[in-house]
Amino acid sequence: MVSKNLSRFVRNCLHDLKPYVPGKPIEEVKRELGLTEVIKLASNENPIGASExxxxxxxxxxxxxxxxxxxxxxxxxxxxxxxxxxxxxxxxxxxxxxxxxxxxxxxxxxxxxxxxxxxxxxxxxxxxxxxxxxxxxxxxxxxxxxxxxxxxxxxxxxxxxxxxxxxxxxxxxxxxxxxxxxxxxxxxxxxxxxxxxxxxxxxxxxxxxxxxxxxxxxxxxxxxxxxxxxxxxxxxxxxxxxxxxxxxxxxxxxxxxxxxxxxxxxxxxxxxxDEKHVQQSKKVVEDGKALLYKAFEELGLTYIPSQANFVFVDTKKDSKQVFTKLLHRGVIIRTGDIFGQPTYIRVTFGTQKENETFIKEFREVLAEL
Ligand SMILES: Cc1ncc(COP(=O)(O)O)c(C=O)c1O
The missing domain is CATH 3.40.640.10 (Type I PLP-dependent aspartate aminotransferase-like (Major domain))
Incomplete structure (x- = not known):
């Protein structure tokens, strides 16, 4: 230990800082849960990647x-x-x-x-x-x-x-x-x-x-x-x-x-x-919106119409439980508790395949809870 009184070293405001909570990295989830297939819909990244x-x-x-x-x-x-x-x-x-x-x-x-x-x-x-x-x-x-x-x-x-x-x-x-x-x-x-x-x-x-x-x-x-x-x-x-x-x-x-x-x-x-890449990226989000909104409506869940590449949806369950169960099925999303909305989750629109996987696993998780 450097000193018994470590707090004297640091500026007072540091005690008020809450560490940033990042989306869980894919490799970490694979390592921790022994999974081979993991999709991340947690950090609002572009699922088709960068332009060539x-x-x-x-x-x-x-x-x-x-x-x-x-x-x-x-x-x-x-x-x-x-x-x-x-x-x-x-x-x-x-x-x-x-x-x-x-x-x-x-x-x-x-x-x-x-x-x-x-x-x-x-x-x-x-x-x-x-x-x-x-x-x-x-x-x-x-x-x-x-x-x-x-x-x-x-x-x-x-x-x-x-x-x-x-x-x-x-x-x-x-x-x-x-x-x-x-x-x-x-x-x-x-x-x-x-x-x-x-x-x-x-x-x-x-x-x-x-x-x-x-x-x-x-x-x-x-x-x-x-x-x-x-x-x-x-x-x-x-x-x-x-x-x-x-x-x-x-x-x-x-x-x-x-x-x-x-x-x-x-x-x-x-x-x-590369305007073509931008247009493709927008299309992926439009398609994702159509698919996820429809699934949420079928499930009777309220979602907030989004102007971005993610959606905030009320699962009516404890979002931490939804998160953990989805994680074990290889799907990473964000819980709403960090935003003061404990029943909401935030989901980034992925590729068609990722969206379909999310919907399938999400339906099963909700049925279990
Ligand atoms: C609203 C908002 N601002 C800024 C950022 C940070 O973006 P950058 O990767 O450019 O630091 C994010 C990232 O998620 C964001 O959601």
């Missing part, structure tokens, strides 16, 4: 493994700026959008500042704020899991420094409608950084789903997107933020010089050019 163009781009780079990455992500920023019709100065690239969430907290939050976030939502907002000794006010979604814009606005105090809006929201798949977003932006003081986390942007097809990028000139909005979901590049760790160049300037001050590796950069550039 991304894989080829990274293979070509292997001989350059000894060279540091481009710290400015020049090519990737050029490609993103062109696609989004913005300037490269309005972009920051991160080691996943997770990193940008942390950078935002490091750049803008002081001890005692307040952060507003919907609940249930993505746990990294709590993590990043807590590390900076800021406090998070979780504003419950309405009973149908849609946003309560008035409550978010009403929660603002002179101490509020940042507001997270996750849309489509993880784990519910619900979204913030354009009018609601604009109501928030026009009602709150303009010295609150509004982070619109659009990790699932490409899947959203609701008529009134807003594109956050159109607000960056007029409001202190930071839009977050990622290559981990529709582009199938979760292993590479690459995401980006879009904001007014003055905000980007400050976020860059806390960024490590080589935060995005070279393989991630070339894979992301190739992914942006």
């Amino acid at each position: 163009a991304s894989k080829e781009a990274t293979r070509k780079l292997l001989d350059n493994s000894h060279i540091y990455p481009d710290g400015n992500c020049y090519e990737l920023k050029q490609a993103l700026a062109q696609k989004l019709n913005i300037s490269t100065e309005e972009l920051i690239v991160g080691n996943g959008s997770d990193e940008i969430i942390k950078l935002l907290a490091e750049a803008f939050l002081n001890q005692g500042d307040e952060v507003i976030a919907p609940t249930p939502s993505f746990s990294e907002y709590w993590f990043a704020a807590t590390v900076m000794n800021a406090t998070v006010k979780g504003i419950p979604l309405k009973s149908d899991f849609t946003y309560d814009a008035d409550a978010m606005i009403g929660a603002v105090t002179p101490k509020t420094k940042m507001m997270f809006l996750c849309s489509p929201n993880n784990p519910t798949g619900t979204y913030l409608a354009k009018t609601e977003l604009e109501k928030i932006l026009t009602s709150i003081p303009n010295d609150i950084v509004v982070v619109i986390d659009e990790a699932y942007f490409e899947y959203a097809d609701a008529q009134d789903y807003p594109d956050g990028v159109q607000y960056i000139q007029d409001y202190p909005v930071v839009v977050l997107r990622t290559f981990s979901k529709i582009y199938g590049l979760a292993a590479y760790r690459v995401g980006y933020g879009v904001a007014h160049k003055d905000l980007i300037h400050y976020i860059n001050r806390v960024r490590e010089p080589f935060n995005v590796n070279s393989f991630a950069q070339v894979a992301a550039v190739a992914a942006l050019a």
Whole structure:
């Protein structure tokens, strides 16, 4: 033991941190349960994988493994700026959008500042704020899991420094409608950084789903997107933020010089050019929705219509028991208890075969419980 009084070494806020609960890895489940076939529908990954163009781009780079990455992500920023019709100065690239969430907290939050976030939502907002000794006010979604814009606005105090809006929201798949977003932006003081986390942007097809990028000139909005979901590049760790160049300037001050590796950069550039892969990935989710929604309806279960690549469904049973039984049958999903919804599970739409396996095993598990 280094010292009897270990807690004296660490910053106080660390005692308040809850460790991130990741989806269980496939290999771990195989090892622990002696299974050979395991499917993971737990981390909202793309079941068809990355574009062939991304894989080829990274293979070509292997001989350059000894060279540091481009710290400015020049090519990737050029490609993103062109696609989004913005300037490269309005972009920051991160080691996943997770990193940008942390950078935002490091750049803008002081001890005692307040952060507003919907609940249930993505746990990294709590993590990043807590590390900076800021406090998070979780504003419950309405009973149908849609946003309560008035409550978010009403929660603002002179101490509020940042507001997270996750849309489509993880784990519910619900979204913030354009009018609601604009109501928030026009009602709150303009010295609150509004982070619109659009990790699932490409899947959203609701008529009134807003594109956050159109607000960056007029409001202190930071839009977050990622290559981990529709582009199938979760292993590479690459995401980006879009904001007014003055905000980007400050976020860059806390960024490590080589935060995005070279393989991630070339894979992301190739992914942006492969529209066919994006369309295929969307189709897989549409097909998955049709199949799972139908099964849930047959089972008499309530699900939340999703704008993302996963669905939140009320199993009416203890989700931990559902999880464990599914795990033993080689299907990994997420329990709702970590989101304060103990009877719900979150299921990522998989390939047709994976979805069929899930439905078969899920039906049997429910019959057993
Ligand atoms: C809402 C939301 N934001 C951000 C992320 C993190 O994405 P990345 O892989 O880019 O760090 C996730 C991942 O699940 C997410 O659900």
